[in-house]
Amino acid sequence: MKKLLLVDSDNDSSSALRKQLEFDKTYLVHQVIGYQELQKLKGEKKTTDIILVNINKSQHNTAVLAEVCDSFPESQLIVLIPDDSSLKGVCQKLDSQKEILLKPIKVSDLLTAISRKIALQNIGSKDLKIANYGFRRNEKVLINLDTKVRIRLTEKETDILWQLWQAPQNELSRQKLLSDVWGYNDEISSHTLETHIYRLRKKIENSSSEAFILTTTENGYRLNLY
Numbered sequence: 001m002k003k004l005l006l007v008d009s010d011n012d013s014s015s016a017l018r019k020q021l022e023f024d025k026t027y028l029v030h031q032v033i034g035y036q037e038l039q040k041l042k043g044e045k046k047t048t049d050i051i052l053v054n055i056n057k058s059q060h061n062t063a064v065l066a067e068v069c070d071s072f073p074e075s076q077l078i079v080l081i082p083d084d085s086s087l088k089g090v091c092q093k094l095d096s097q098k099e100i101l102l103k104p105i106k107v108s109d110l111l112t113a114i115s116r117k118i119a120l121q122n123i124g125s126k127d128l129k130i131a132n133y134g135f136r137r138n139e140k141v142l143i144n145l146d147t148k149v150r151i152r153l154t155e156k157e158t159d160i161l162w163q164l165w166q167a168p169q170n171e172l173s174r175q176k177l178l179s180d181v182w183g184y185n186d187e188i189s190s191h192t193l194e195t196h197i198y199r200l201r202k203k204i205e206n207s208s209s210e211a212f213i214l215t216t217t218e219n220g221y222r223l224n225l226y
Contacts, residue, residue: 076117164223173220
């Protein structure tokens with residue numbers, strides 16, 4: 001059973017969320033209300049597999065988030081924030097282990113995000129499944145699970161697949177994907193991304209006329225894992 005640390009400032013909302021997370025007995029949830037209890041937990045040096053931080057609009061919660069980052073640097077982290085642009089800056093110090101989800105959110109979507117984060121901890125050299133392929137990020141290769149044919153990937157193609165694989169709902173905007181793969185660079189245009197997407201599709205899609213694995217959305221791209 002995986003250990004999940006739930007950090008919140010409101011006991012009622014935290015208790016309700018805890019019941020939902022423990023319903024199928026997949027996670028053992030430890031509930032922390034406020035900064036002082038979190039400090040106590042840090043002192044006890046308890047380990048946790050994943051941390052879920054429920055952020056509201058108070059400055060106190062912003063401080064708790066910073067404390068979580070410093071206290072549990074090796075844990076996978078999911079941050080729930082209201083759909084309020086003024087709060088998004090509090091998550092800037094988080095590294096690639098973060099996942100920021102906007103509230104309100106369906107429980108099913110939250111559980112999917114948690115499962116994905118748990119999977120990230122267990123990756124090692126194991127293949128990641130993308131449709132009928134096994135994705136080996138370190139080797140920059142896709143392996144067709146039916147034919148065992150290996151498809152070589154460029155560094156950028158590998159990064160594109162990886163960023164989409166670990167993204168919420170496996171979907172990113174064009175701008176976010178450009179930023180994650182190429183970094184901030186005024187000289188990199190959306191045309192550069194589209195060129196790489198086109199070449200990647202030629203390698204992985206069974207149909208030359210329609211994309212099923214790497215699809216275009218209204219604002220960007222989605223990776224269909226199944």
